[in-house]
Each structure stands twice: as C-alpha cells, then as structure tokens.
Amino acid sequence: MKTAANTLIKRGLYQADWQLPDGVKAFYSSAAFGNLAAHVGDDISSVMRRRISLTQLLALPAAPSWLQQVHGSEVAQYGRLGLDKRQADAVYSNSGKPCGILTADCLPILLCHQDGQQLAAVHAGWRGLYQGVVEQAVARFSGAAKQLSAWIGPAISAQHFEVGDDVYQAFVQRDETAATAFQALPQAAKWLCNLPLLAELRLRAIGVSLIKQSQLCSYADSRFYSYRRQPDCGRMLSLIWRA
Secondary structure (H helix, E strand, O other): EEEOOEEEEEEEEEEOOEEEEEEEEEEOOHHOOOOOOOOOOOOHHHHHHHHHHHHHHHHHHHHOOOOOOOOOOOEEEEOEEOOOOOOOOEEEEEOOOOOEEOOOOOOOOEEEEEEOOOEEEEEEHHHHHHHHHOOOOOOOOOOOHEEEEEOOOOOOOHHEEEEEEHHHHHHHHHOHHHHHHEEEOOOOOEEEEEEHHHHHHHHHHHHOOEEEOOEOOOOOOOOOOEEEEEOOOOOOOEEEEOO
C-alpha cells in the first residue's frame, strides 16, 4: 500500500491523501483547473476541452464517467462497453475504469476494494445520504465491506451548512447516532449539519472502517467551487481508477 498526500501535480489537480493498492490512483480538481460540468451554463466547447485535457494529463485508460447527477441513490456500472446508465449519483467498476463524480459542496466519496480492481465514486448531499446512495454503492462490491476503504473529499463543512429541523428529524428518527452530526443553532428548528461525519457514520454502520477524511471545506477554501458561497459556479471532479 502507498500513501498519497494532497499533492498539487498540475494547476488545479491534486492527488488524494489516501492509502491505495499499488496501481490505483485518486485525484481531485479545484476551481483553478476550471469547470468540468456541462449543466451550469459554461461554454460547452470549453468544458469538453478541459475534459479531454484532464484525460490526457492523467493518462487515463478511458474517459471518466460523466454522470447526470440528480441527488438520488442510483448507481451506474462502468464496464467494457461503457456506462450502463447516465442518470445516477454513483458509479462502480469491477475493472478499474475511471470512476468520477462532480461536486461543489456535496460530498465526493471514493471507494476502493483491497483487490485494486473494484472501485466506485459517489456524489452525496443530505438527500442522497438519506436515500442510501452510500449503501447502494457499497452493495455493488463483491466481498465484505471491511475489505473496502473510503476517501471523503472537499465538501461543505458543518460550520457553513445550515439545515432545517426536517432534515435533522429525518436522520435521527432512522438512526439515533446521526444526532452527533448535528449542532443546534439559537434559532428555533435550525441545525448545523456535518455532512462528512454523516457519511462516515453510514459507512461504518455497513462495515467500512478504513475511512480517510480530507478535512477540506469547499465553502471556506477559495480554491474550490461552492454552490452555497456562489450559486453561479462550476463543478470539480473527484476520480479514482486503476492505471
């Protein structure tokens, strides 16, 4: 196993700080690399040029999975013939294909089996977490969940993510331990929500114990796009593949 730091390898491209099997790589982009989403009003030809540039810079064996993310729990499979569906919030490959998702405050979660072949990328806001996108992604892996490791990338931190009482009640009624991821605010029925911790709790509950939190806040760190800080913003890619 090798340890990778949050190393800047090219303007706007970072290597994730995560232990991975030999041959497996994980990277994420920042705003400096440019927007990689086709749905935010950016010039499409510019987006496509950035996507091609990223594929070439990282020497990817295939194009990354570009999903139509809808804050749900569907998982696409990336196989020899490409994606089996486009509208999904997670992607799984059992052959090391480049699994990636786009974010700008929501959680990017990358998953890796110890065999170095089974990989997944998950996009999760509070809706996706509640609907079970993490559980659905982990269920795609063969073998026990304890054979997986997870990386949780740049996302909005608790001190900047305020939610209503409906969100708090939804999570706590399902799992009392979720209360540790919420902090009550002086205003009635308002809470600060720790999305990265909520995701970690879900992962641990289903047997994934090797979890690396990046501790990077997309809202507070100007290197990253943040929808809450600036709604008219781009999206960043978090990506895992077998070289």
